[in-house]
Amino acid sequence: MKNMNKDSHASMDMNNDSDLMQHGGEMMHMGNITQKFWVSLVVSIPVVILSPVLLNRFYPGLAFPGSEWLLVMLASFMYFYGGAPFLRGARAELKDRHPEMMTLIAIGISVSYFYSIYAFIMNTFVGGTNVMDFFWELATLIDIMLLGHVIEMNAVMSAGNALQKMAALLPNDATLANTDGTTSDVPLSEVQVGQTVLVKAGENISTDGTIVDGQTSVNEAMVTGEARDVTKDVGDEVIGGSTNGAGVIQVKVTGTGESGYLSQVMQLVNNAQKEKSNAEGVADRVAGWLVYVAVGVALIAFVLWWIIDKNFNFALERMVTILVIACPHALGLAIPLVVARSTSIGAKNGLLTRKRQALEDARRLNVVMMDKTGTLTEGNFAVSDVESFTADHDADGILAVMGGLETGSSHPLSVGIIKELEARHKASVAVNNINNLPGTGIEGDYQGHHVAIVNERFVNENKIDYDQSEFNELSLQGNTVSFLISDNRLLGWVAQGDQLKESSKALIDGLKARGIRPVMLTGDNKQVAGLIAKRLGIPDEDVHGELKPEDKEVIVKQYQDQGLVVAMVGDGVNDAPSLVRADIGIAIGAGTDVAVDSADIVLVRSDPSDILHFLDLAHNTTRKMVQNLWFGAGYNIFAIPLAAGILAFVGIILSPAVGALLMGLSTVVVAINAQTLKI
Known part of the structure; x- marks a missing residue:
């Protein structure tokens, strides 16, 4: 992943293929599903025209000498070519002893095909018979299932588009600024941390780093979601993948390849898309149980109708319809597509x-x-008061010792002290053995004495005297007071004020x-x-x-x-x-x-209001999950009984073709519904 612009694309393609394999067994071994769909659709047209069964059997089918043989050949091609992905997927599921959607589809098309071959043999070679075939249902079922897979593949692929766009933000090459004043263009994969790169106006910044020369404005919209340009000067950090404005800058590299911010973002999003949630676990369990429910109900319906109606063909038709309708393929996609879309939208919005x-x-x-500092407040502290309580140090001396302790710290209070020293044109003193005190402050050794910057709780717990009334006055003005102590004695304090974020x-x-x-x-x-x-x-x-x-x-x-x-x-x-x-x-x-x-x-973006955006995204994501669970499986509550013929006595009977249509539509609806998710 060192050459992220190229390797990240390859990585994303592999991840998408992996996700599809999870949803379709060995489906992807069969090549281009889109091509299979279009070829099968073309072949299914003459199958429909030649078939004597169309919708409510109002159409007798086109007949001419040899038409029945042509119908068998076309339907066989449909079964072995268009149905191959489902047959291979079913074999993989049965090998794993975990039958799910591919198994149900394979059962549906296999029963339709082989029974239709039986009908062809009976009608052609046995006199006086008129057995109804399911060639039309076979063709439409395969077409609709393939169409569902095409839409599903496009949806999964598009869910990764945000990551592919992120990878494309990094240029293939970077311009190194050499120590002798010359520049050289090198592949991004060869850039090392500590080197300096030159970024010209309008170029995408190639690596994470700190500006060491120049001033500019940077557009980080595609990386952090922040729409406005951000002014950058010497000492400011920049993110690889963001777009440089009108200035020319030199950037000391702090991160590239896998250590870069953009790479970390892509990895976070990619991991989140792969991780399963509770809702997805529910979907998997429902799909697994639905296999057994569908097969069980189908067998019961077959036996009962054969006993009640004495009609083998009708009993078989009920069994086939149940198996077609109950196929839970859409259920397997219900949650992953929503979460993939959700994480991609989130990444684009910080x-x-x-x-x-x-x-x-x-x-x-x-x-x-x-937390308060940096979350609700800006974290940009400015010194409002410095007090010395010892004759050994004046106010500048107190700041100098505190600055020595805070050297190297990025805490907002530390930054405020360092800036105040710079404003006074004073330097920090050397402090040794510096050590952080979690939740309290920082300590070290100065001129043979132990010194520390601590908070109010520490001085109270250790009974160190200070002017409580003056402290309260500073606090009530919104200041944070840091105490400098030495050997359990108060040397001075610094009060700093912070501002609420808008x-x-x-x-x-x-x-x-x-x-x-x-x-x-x-x-x-x-x-x-x-x-x-x-x-x-x-x-x-x-x-x-x-x-x-x-x-x-x-x-x-x-x-x-x-x-x-x-x-x-x-x-x-x-x-x-x-x-x-x-x-x-x-x-x-x-x-x-x-x-x-x-x-x-x-x-x-360190913006508190993004917490509300997260809650909105989470709410919308959960809503889409619930909708897709119902779209993917809920209709079975009504469809399976109807397919079994529970309302046959009033003339309401679902044919296998209608079952295929319902299942295909549920897959299409699940995929489209996931893509309509917004923040």
Whole structure:
């Protein structure tokens, strides 16, 4: 997959073939199903014209010397050529001792064909007999079943089109910017992490990376779903597959091939399309049972009608009709086609589904728990106050030590401190043995002393004195306060303010409108958390502050123990335990960090409102699943009794031809219905 533009296409084709094999046994070994359909359709025309049975037997059939022999030859061609995929599929199912749709189709066409051969022999060589044949039903059944497969194949193939388009976003070649100032064009597969590539105006960016020279705007719509152009400058990250604007930039490569963002997205979507959900398991079980029900009812109907009516031909016709009508082929496609379509739509809209079951669980959702920083707020902290409480350091000195501790950290609070140092034209000091304190802060060694940046909970638990009234005033203004301590003594603090994301209020309102309870979980102090929650309309009892990662997991479990279905939304790193614990884990993240192993759903754009889009997609997906289950199998509740002849006494009898039409239509309806899914 290193040359993704070429190899990804091949991979997608193989995946699609694999999916079709799952649905049709050995069907794909028979070559081009579309060609088989058209050839069979052409051959079936003279079969219909020559056959003495058409619809309600009002048409006697075209007869001329030798016409009955021609009819047998054409029908035999239909059976062995057009019916071959179903016969091979049935053989594979029986070999696995798991008969399903191919077996039922094979039984239907085989019974129709061999009984019709028997009728031909009786009518041609035995005088005084007039046995009705099923050649017309045989031809129409094969045509309709092949047509259903053609539509099904197109639907499955189109479900992977979004991934193929993603693969096509990456160019075959990249322009390397060499250290001597020259450039050279090389195959994308040869580009290595750490090299620098040149991206000209209007070109698709070849790899993930960081801009080291130039300024531009980038269109990431085909990758993240974000429609507007995003301004990029030196130090900003870019995603392979996005389109460069008018500027010329140089990008230091951080990911290519399988390590690139686009490759990870494709793998996530592809895995989700293959994974089975509960609904699909239900469909498989229904299909399996339907085989035995159909065969059982067909045999019972055959025996009863033979006993009651003393008419072998009519009894056999009832058995054939039942077997044709009950064929559950559409049922096998009902769920996979919907989920394939759903995951593709999600990928194009910045919603990556890692586990199919999340789509079904979403309809039962009671609670959505959210981290605050970076989820509900921008995460772009700006320093609003710096205080020193020691004569050894002034405000700049406090910032310098904190900057030394935060070196290399990408946490929003860390970024805010580093930016403030840059704005003051000050440098960080060297801090050694830096170590992260989950849910608390960060620690290290400076000039022979242990120093640490900690939160309010830590200083309270360790009884470190500070000005509570000043702290409360800063907190009530929406600031997050970070404490710098040394050897259990307060050196100073930094207060930073964050802003709500524009769509956060709409998210909370949208959740409430759906009857879903919003809950805030944050490691920030309770005053700041309460202030943010009040602005958003989250009740006080559903605001939990000063939490460690393990605390969030405990709270998720507490809500679940109340019988509630819980979704957790977080950054996928500090929130990993709670993401795993929740019924649905939703990771908010962008760029190369999007593939979060602990999440079920990934929101590429880091936009809270996409949670509502996910719920809408999940609702629509589940609705389509239920519809397709009924389209694929529900009609059997009425069709099988009618096929068995339960209303024969009032003149209502379903012929094998009508049975074939019903089954074929159900396959067509299932495929079309899946393609109508929208977000």
